[in-house]
Amino acid sequence: MSTDSRTNRDPSPRTKITLTQDEDGWWTARDETRKLTTQGETRAAALESLDEVTDALETGDGRPPTDEELRECGIDPEVNRRAGSGDLPDVLK
Secondary structure (H helix, E strand, O other): OOOOOOOOOOOOOOOEEEEEEEEOOEEEEOOOOOOOOEEOOOHHHHHHHHHHHHHHHHHOOOOOOOHHHHHHHHOOOOHOOOOOOOOOOHHHH
């Protein structure tokens, strides 16, 4: 790892990342500083996913999910488009 701050992509020298293995064997990586969380089947996959999300946010290369990606996650795209309109679900009140 380089100690040259010009090559360190993390602008915060005090970033705290936690790794937790869930009961189902999946790993959760959480960037406590940025409040980002990802998962992976392995520790390396969880950390790689966290790096990708961090990079996308920092470079502005992130994009909204496609309708197909939403459906794969069990989200109805039509309901998602209406988010913010109407009342909150009881669980969020």
